Amino acid sequence: MxxxxxxxxxxxxxxxxxxxxxxxxxxxxxxxxxxxxxxxxxxxxxxxxxxxxxxxxxxxxxxxxxxxxxxxxxxxxxxxxxxxxxxxxxxxxxxxxxxxxxxRPTIAAAMKRIVEASETLRNEELGGSQREAYEKTLRELKAIDADDEDEGIAATTDWIVERIRDKEKLPGSRAVRRQAAKFCRSNGYEVRNDDWLGV
Structure with a gap:
């Protein structure tokens, strides 16, 4: 070569x-x-x-x-x-x-919504590392045993899609983790500081 x-x-x-x-x-x-x-x-x-x-x-x-x-x-x-x-x-x-x-159909369906919403952005693209961080956050939400209905995944995905539409930009991966942690804490799920969601 x-x-x-x-x-x-x-x-x-x-x-x-x-x-x-x-x-x-x-x-x-x-x-x-x-x-x-x-x-x-x-x-x-x-x-x-x-x-x-x-x-x-x-x-x-x-x-x-x-x-x-x-x-x-x-x-x-x-x-x-x-x-x-x-x-x-x-x-x-x-x-x-x-x-x-x-x-992993639950996470795949959520990421599909996020990817398709991000396509509406003109000057921004959902890059590999940011996508991986979003997906890891959703996997952490899925791992919460008490969350049988996947409410955390749905709520966090809705929040990301709304941010994309309202702010016309992708929320940072740290902001997504914070939002997921906020959902967990407000619904009685423990999030330790050393967890992925513990930002």
Missing amino acids: ADDKRGRDKQAQDAERRQRERDIAAELERGDETEPPTDEAELDEFETELDSLTFPATGSEVVAAVGDREVESVEGAYTVEELVPDTDEERFDSPAAVRVRVQ
Whole structure:
């Protein structure tokens, strides 16, 4: 590979892609998922259906190819269209990345709303680290045992979407964590200072 700007850009993109693949593999191996497990055989079958796509693929391409496909979870059935943002801004590097997304349907549906709302912003984009922080906050809310109805996820997602519409900018990840902690405390859930939500 030539030592020019294009070659260096390609190397950087390849390194970033490999890191994302490692992150996805690590996430798939994690045993402490915050949502009930989705049937592995069904996810394998679903991932096979994605072989018709060329990766990296956009959210719009995934929805067009398998949007009407249902994914069963303990909490009910969801279509891929309900879990994956129908946008060109959302990109998946592999079928495993789509699988990771749909295996946590409550969080995926919330992130879909946030991503689609952020598309209305003119000069701002929901970057990778900010997206990860939002998602981690939602996972922490999901992990609250007493929160069976996922009220915290719904309330925090509503708050983020309202901020995007009203202020026409993405709320900072710290502000989102504060809002989630505020919800928890006002509903009697303990949030320690050393927790992710304890900001």
